[in-house]
Amino acid sequence: MIKVENIYKNYDSKVIMKDFNINFEKNKVSVLLGSSGCGKSTLFNMLSSLDKEYRGKILIDGKVSYIFQEDRLIPWLTVEENLSLISSQEKDINGVLEKFHVESKAKTLARNLSGGEKQRVSIARAFYHGGEIILMDEALRSLDMLLKLKIIEEISDNISHESKTMVIISHDIQEALLIGDRIFILDKDPMNIVESYDINTPRKNRILKSGELLDLEKEIYQKLLGEKSKMLSE
Numbered sequence: 001m002i003k004v005e006n007i008y009k010n011y012d013s014k015v016i017m018k019d020f021n022i023n024f025e026k027n028k029v030s031v032l033l034g035s036s037g038c039g040k041s042t043l044f045n046m047l048s049s050l051d052k053e054y055r056g057k058i059l060i061d062g063k064v065s066y067i068f069q070e071d072r073l074i075p076w077l078t079v080e081e082n083l084s085l086i087s088s089q090e091k092d093i094n095g096v097l098e099k100f101h102v103e104s105k106a107k108t109l110a111r112n113l114s115g116g117e118k119q120r121v122s123i124a125r126a127f128y129h130g131g132e133i134i135l136m137d138e139a140l141r142s143l144d145m146l147l148k149l150k151i152i153e154e155i156s157d158n159i160s161h162e163s164k165t166m167v168i169i170s171h172d173i174q175e176a177l178l179i180g181d182r183i184f185i186l187d188k189d190p191m192n193i194v195e196s197y198d199i200n201t202p203r204k205n206r207i208l209k210s211g212e213l214l215d216l217e218k219e220i221y222q223k224l225l226g227e228k229s230k231m232l233s234e
């Protein structure tokens with residue numbers, strides 16, 4: 001669970017958040033969709049304590065694992081060395097690599113992985129780290145659809161079985177509809193929630209019954225386009 005209350009955040013004269021409030025529930029995947037520069041990464045930096053320069057209150061019930069936009073693996077170490085580096089406990093590295101379909105790369109140097117493999121190893125590393133809170137900044141973007149679906153299935157299994165709170169930044173409405181339990185549409189100057197949607201269709205039915213989600217997809221496009229047309233007229 002994450003509670004963000006009455007946040008004020010600025011960079012010099014630019015106010016990013018003013019009286020900003022948002023909650024993320026446990027056992028749920030929340031997705032943040034919104035215009036570029038509205039403050040999503042700034043919010044993640046605050047949630048992960050990388051940025052402490054703000055006013056207001058953030059309540060978080062657990063350790064945070066942060067999957068960044070870029071992989072942040074150590075290039076000259078193997079995949080399993082990259083994972084073992086973040087935990088002193090003896091845990092099953094191969095098991096977690098298997099979950100994200102990169103077990104065959106355990107002995108490969110990180111610098112020799114493809115872009116999609118690096119992303120999957122980064123996700124595996126976050127789950128290996130074992131935080132109750134998982135923040136994921138566009139980490140699925142360069143995966144093909146089939147792989148994306150497998151990873152989404154794995155993530156959602158893990159979230160519901162291990163009582164985690166997951167928050168994802170995405171720019172892809174279809175990805176948001178496939179993975180999210182709740183989708184927040186954000187606008188900027190200062191950051192605010194335009195709308196939030198609960199997706200109640202079970203994840204495994206979302207492709208087969210995607211017709212049910214089409215209306216919602218259209219509505220979200222309209223919300224985001226509303227924002228874009230505002231930006232264009234500025």
Ligand SMILES: Nc1ncnc2c1ncn2[C@@H]1O[C@H](COP(=O)(O)OP(=O)(O)OP(=O)(O)O)[C@@H](O)[C@H]1O
Nearest residue numbers: 011012014016034035036037038039040041042043
């Ligand atoms: N360290 C910083 N100093 C000054 N301004 C910053 C700093 N970091 C971010 N900003 C500005 O704050 C605003 C919010 O940035 P942020 O990266 O949080 O947006 P975002 O919603 O994650 O954007 P995107 O979707 O493009 O990644 C932007 O206008 C950005 O230029």
